[in-house]
Amino acid sequence: MRRGLARASGVVLATAVFLGIGADEASAQDFEGKRVSSVDFRYEGDRRAVDEARLRNNIQLRAGSDYRTDTIDNDIRSLYESGFVDDVRVLAEPVGADGVRVVYAIVPRSEIVGVGFVGNSVFSDNKLAKASELKAGGALSDQMILDARDNLENYYEDAGYPDVLISHRVQPSPSGNGSELIFVIEEGAKNEIRDIRFEGNSVFDDRTLRRQMSIKEKGLFSFFTNSGRFEVDQLDEDLEAVLDYYRSKGYLRASSPGVRREPVGDGRTDLVIPINEGDKYTVKGVGFGPMTVFNEEELYPALTLQGGDAYNSKKMRADMTTIRSYYGSRGYADATVTPDIRDAGPNQVNVIYRVTEGRRFxxxxxxxxxxxxxxxxxxxxxxxxxxxxxxxxxxxxxxxxxxxxxxxxxxxxxxxxxxxxxxxxxxxxxLVSERRTGSISAGIGFSSIDNVVGFVSLEQSNFDITNPWSFTGGGQRFATNLRIGSERTDFSISLTEPWFMGQQLALTGELFYRDSQFFSDFYEQTNAGGAIGIRKPLTERTYISAEYRLENVEIELLNSVAILNAGLPPGTPPSLLTGEGGDYLRSSISANWVYDTRDALIETREGAKVDIGISVAGTFLGGDVDTIGLTMRGQQYWNLRWDTILSVQGELAFVDATSGTVPVFDRLYLGGARTLRGFDFRDVGPRDPVTQEVVGGQSLGFFSVEYTVPVIDQIRVAAFYDMGFVNASAWDPDPSDLYSDLGFGVRLKLPMSPVPLALDYAIPIESPDPVADQGGRFQFSLQYEY
CATH class of the missing domain: 3.10.20.310 (membrane protein fhac)
Incomplete structure (x- = not known):
């Protein structure tokens, strides 16, 4: 029989004994292109050290594929790089006229039966073993060991030991079975940053320069922010960020000999950063080297760095990116741009962009x-x-x-x-690396609206309804939520297909049940039903959406309404709520046009959003509520100096009845944590003279301005002003009855939630209705945007 043997260095000739059968010398090329009948592994050593499934994950050759020497070579290389094997041989045996059987003969890396530590005095072996996230048993790849070293280094650095050095060795186990992995640790001294100061800086003060750095001095909230801790690599990056700040302000030759660390005792240290500022430079002119695809007149208007400007490294890099984008948009994928900065007189330079165009692809x-x-x-x-x-x-x-x-x-x-x-x-x-896309969360919360509420949430953002085994991978979005509290019971389940029928058209279906007691002290509202909606992008920034919603709305009047009515003098009109009780079938359609340029949905810094929507509910759709509504909302954000954020938002809304009256659940209200923060939730609007309950209006206007300032990365403070009106009649934007408030607040980013918590205190300034003015109010909620 003819057989061949391959190694990582290439295919070689060999005389082999394959599974006890004699072999003749042969070239592996004799098998090239033949069908692989099977791929097996033969262990030359402890079979328990490496699971075969792990080995198969590192090879491409499969039964049924064609035998290729390139594939064999890549598999050998991959097995070595995995770190699970110390030696690999590949043997091949003919099977029939056109087949070949392939065997990977491997010498597995010895089993790690123990993990130990040497040189550690700050942390115990047990703490380090847990921090390494490494478990003994089986072979460990080089990558697994390196990941464990990284975990240990991060553990020390988080504790204030930036100079820690960790190496490892593998040694035979004293028992004679397997090996031990020993981590050798040089802990270094503890270095918490007490102070960061600069020397030689006259143009910019220390505070301005410290803002360019990720590393921070240890502060009052260090347990929360990790301030005072640093990594040596991060310190180098921060120094470059400080120098780049100078260069972005015209100081082209700014430099530093490096950062000094000055111990001050008790494991604390000061960072001292000398700065050679140099002179400020002006750009005399901007030009281009030879080009064939574009001419200078086409590129000049897109440049941000112009002649007469102060030299700016950030603008120069942005212009280089713009030039590459111009070329890339024409198919020149390999185009490169190199800046040529030349002296052009005292404190002046010329910037010349030299383009290597490459080919079109x-x-x-x-x-x-x-x-x-x-x-x-x-x-x-x-x-x-x-x-x-x-x-x-x-x-x-x-x-x-x-x-x-x-x-x-x-x-x-x-x-x-x-x-x-x-x-x-x-x-x-x-090349992608998958992440966990499903989540289950449960907890107890409290807000100024809901009081105490418990919740359970199950979400899968990469859902696949056609895959009953794992329900993942299809790009659909599934969510189910249950909230139960003293003032509400909510349940909803929804599924979204973002590419319906292969088109960029999102289709969403939802079923819901909501029992809300916090709307009023005089009635309880229950909504149960379903909705189906579509959403179609028009551009990168705009989309339209439409929805059909069918729901049963139950308004259950409480006994207090009947008691108050019974106590009225004869001939006095009863409460406006008297006729609101009962069941309603609301069948409606709605459509929205949205323009959205915000840079983020959470903690937005820049951009705008405009949302214009119209909704119609009617008997012609099978319901018994006949209303029409129009809503116009807008938001605008500006990111100002020192990462402060100025935002304004406004809303104008109307609702009218096409038959009968507008029911209480379709009317408009203001007040609470998301609108007029100086007033209770839904406590601004026309009021029932009998119950003194707000029963809502048919026209609404609202405007708010807010300014937030960062204190630390996780905390911002806010100042705001809100104003608005709710009028009883439809299509009545008269702001004569204007409510307003003024306040301040805090925005907290908590580790357990990606959405900041907003804590606000507001004082009413104007209140046409004296009942609504109850003095300063605390409001708190999650600060998500819609």
Missing amino acids: RVGNVNIEGNTKTQDRVIRREVPLKPGDEFNSVELDTTTSRLNGLQYFNNVSVSSSPSARGGNYRDVDI
Whole structure:
């Protein structure tokens, strides 16, 4: 029989004994292209050390594929790089006329039966073992060991030991079975930062320069913010950030000999950063080297750094990115831009952008790797580039942004590489690392509206209703929520298909039940039903949506209404709530147009949102409520100096009855944590003269301005002013009965929640209704945006 043997260095000739059968010398090329009948592993050592499934995860060769020497070589290399094996041989045996059996003969890395530590005095072995997140038993790959070292270094650095050095060794176990992994630790001295100061700076003060750094002095909230702790690598990055700040303000030659650490005792240290500021430089002119694709007149208008400006390194880098984008949009994927900065007189420079244009490309293949759960089609539909398209490197950034926006992956890498189609093609290579997309949460909360409330939430943002085993990977969004409290009971279940019928059209279905007691002291409201909606993007910033909603609304009047009515003098009109009790079937359709340029949905810093919507409920849709509503909302955000945020928001809304009257649940209200914060929830509006309960109006106007200032990364303080009106008649925007309040608050980012908690105190300034003015009010809620 003919057999071949391959090693990581390439295919070689060999005389082998394969499973006890004699072999003749042969070339592995005799097997090239033959069908692989089976792929097996043979252990030469302890079989328990490495599970076979782990080994198979590191090879590409499979039964049924063709035998390729390139594949064999890659598999050998992959097995070595995995760290699970100390030696690999590959043997092949003919099977029939056209088949080949392949065996990977491996010498597994010895089993790690114990993990120990040497040199540690600050932390016990047990604490370090837990921090390493490493467990003995089985072979450990090099990557697993390196990850454990990283975990230990982070553990020490978080405790204020930035100079810790950790190495490792593997030694035979005293028992004679397996090996021990020993981490050798040089802890270094504890260094908590007491003070950061600068020397030689006259243009910018210490406070301004410290703001450019990620490392902070130890402060009052260090247990919460980790201030006072640092990594040596981060210190180097911070020094470069300080110097780049100088260069962005014109100080081209700013430099520093490095950071000094001056111990002050008790494990504390001062960081001293000498600065050589140099002179301020002005840009005399901006030019380009030779170009063929564009001329200077086409590129000049897009540049932010102009002649006469102070030199600015940030603007220069932004202009380089813009120039590359221009070329990338034309298919020049390899275009590079190099700045040539030349002296042009005293404290003046010329900036010349030299472009290496390269060749123009088309898209070859779109290659996707790393997606173990998410289906290829879910990723491909987010990629604007298709095979055969003109290559556009700008769309690589678009792809990265879209895939990150899905929140399915820990890391997303989108790049290009030469294509097998030929020299004028570039492949789009997408490498992703899956993250957990499902979550189950439960807890107890408290707010100024709900009082005490318990909640359970189950969400899966990468749901697949067609996959009954794992229900993941299809790119759908599933959520179910249950909230039970002293003032409410809510349950909802929803499913969204963002690409309905293969089109960028989101289809959402929802079922819900809501029993709300916090709307009023005189009635309880229950909503139960379902909704189905669609959403279609028009541009990157605008979309339209439409929804059909069918729900049963029950208004249960409490006994207090009847008691008050019974005590009225003869001939006095009863409470306005008297006719509101009962069941209503509300069948409605609505449509919205939305323009949204906000940079984030949570803690927005810049951008705007405009939302205009109309809704119609009527008997012609099968219900018994006939109303029409119009709502116009707007928000605008500005990120100002020192990362302060100025925001304004406003709303104008109307509701009218096309038949009969507008029921209490469709009327408009103000007051509470999200509108007029100086007034109780829904306590601004026309009031029932009998119960003194607000029964809502049919026209609403609201405006708010807020300014927040960062204290530390997790805390911002806010000052705000709110004003608004609610009028009884429809289509009546008269602001004569204007309510307003003034207040301040705190925005807290808590570790257990991605949404900041807003704590506000507001004082009414104007209140046409004296009943609504109850003095200063505390309000608190989660500060999410809609």
